[in-house]
Amino acid sequence: MKAMLLWTIHDFPAYGLVSCWSTHGLLACPICGSDIKTFHLKHGYKPCWFDCHRRFLSATHPFRKSVKCFCKKTKVYDPPPKRLTGDQIYEQLNSLTLDTKGKNKYVGYGKQHNWTDISCLWQLPYFRKLVLRHNIDIMHNEKNVSEAVLSLCLDIPDKTKDNVKARLDIAEICDRPKLHLTQKPNGTWQKSRAPYCVDKDDKLAILKWFKQLKFPDRFAANLSKSVNLDQQKFIGLKSHDFTLSLSASCQFHYGVSSMIRNGRILQNYVFSIDNYVLKKLTQLKCANLRGRNQFCHASLRKCFHQGSLIQWNI
Ligand SMILES: [Zn+2]
Numbered sequence: 001m002k003a004m005l006l007w008t009i010h011d012f013p014a015y016g017l018v019s020c021w022s023t024h025g026l027l028a029c030p031i032c033g034s035d036i037k038t039f040h041l042k043h044g045y046k047p048c049w050f051d052c053h054r055r056f057l058s059a060t061h062p063f064r065k066s067v068k069c070f071c072k073k074t075k076v077y078d079p080p081p082k083r084l085t086g087d088q089i090y091e092q093l094n095s096l097t098l099d100t101k102g103k104n105k106y107v108g109y110g111k112q113h114n115w116t117d118i119s120c121l122w123q124l125p126y127f128r129k130l131v132l133r134h135n136i137d138i139m140h141n142e143k144n145v146s147e148a149v150l151s152l153c154l155d156i157p158d159k160t161k162d163n164v165k166a167r168l169d170i171a172e173i174c175d176r177p178k179l180h181l182t183q184k185p186n187g188t189w190q191k192s193r194a195p196y197c198v199d200k201d202d203k204l205a206i207l208k209w210f211k212q213l214k215f216p217d218r219f220a221a222n223l224s225k226s227v228n229l230d231q232q233k234f235i236g237l238k239s240h241d242f243t244l245s246l247s248a249s250c251q252f253h254y255g256v257s258s259m260i261r262n263g264r265i266l267q268n269y270v271f272s273i274d275n276y277v278l279k280k281l282t283q284l285k286c287a288n289l290r291g292r293n294q295f296c297h298a299s300l301r302k303c304f305h306q307g308s309l310i311q312w313n314i
Pocket residue numbers: 029030031032033036053
């Protein structure tokens with residue numbers, strides 16, 4: 001018997017462990033590498049990739065010239081980063097210099113590269129010729145996106161990323177005066193309701209709609225147990241529930257999109273994820289799909305703000 005490693009599939013943190021390109025810090029994106037303008041949030045302190053990926057859009061895309069929807073007064077003319085081949089990455093790994101003085105293994109870590117080690121997979125003679133060496137499990141992404149969008153739109157306490165620090169950072173980065181905080185005489189901040197959040201009555205109606213959802217046997221867990229109407233929040237939704245909610249269930253999709261001010265955005269995103277799965281089955285053209293995904297990611301960023309999207313690295 002002969003065996004061959006075609007690719008690896010894992011979530012994003014495991015991507016860092018398997019590929020040895022750390023998925024933490026300012027250079028966490030393994031596609032952009034060191035060619036990225038990540039920055040730290042002034043109030044949230046975390047590294048932020050907001051508006052770092054608009055350059056993946058086509059050169060004539062109208063989002064590129066938008067000075068209001070992304071970082072304020074910023075147009076993007078940069079092309080996407082050059083995609084390195086396996087041979088070029090292998091060459092880069094061989095040129096790393098061991099750092100004998102610092103705490104990192106290689107010189108330039110965190111500034112020129114994010115390599116923590118050289119994966120033993122490179123010892124395979126064909127590994128550098130593979131086109132897709134490491135892949136991210138889409139279910140984890142769907143779960144993160146779905147959870148964050150739901151928590152944000154329903155304004156679920158302790159879950160929503162729309163907090164005071166995020167609003168303060170918005171004032172620094174974006175041109176969205178409606179989301180700015182106002183300071184009360186006692187020094188505390190007054191947070192206005194964001195236009196993408198539903199009001200209390202709609203929130204209750206959506207949760208009740210969730211509670212009565214029915215699916216075919218063995219298709220999904222019993223979602224009604226995950227809705228707490230007293231506390232008005234979800235409890236114990238699993239990855240598959242979120243995956244289902246975002247990509248598989250049309251019922252859920254139309255229910256959620258109707259509560260979002262610009263439901264078209266989520267519709268685009270769901271359509272894109274569905275297409276992605278479909279592509280795997282039918283071998284559709286990858287280039288078209290990648291373009292559509294980048295558009296959908298940018299659409300989500302346009303619709304929401306960086307506070308809610310910071311966690312996802314999309
Ligand atoms: Zn990137």
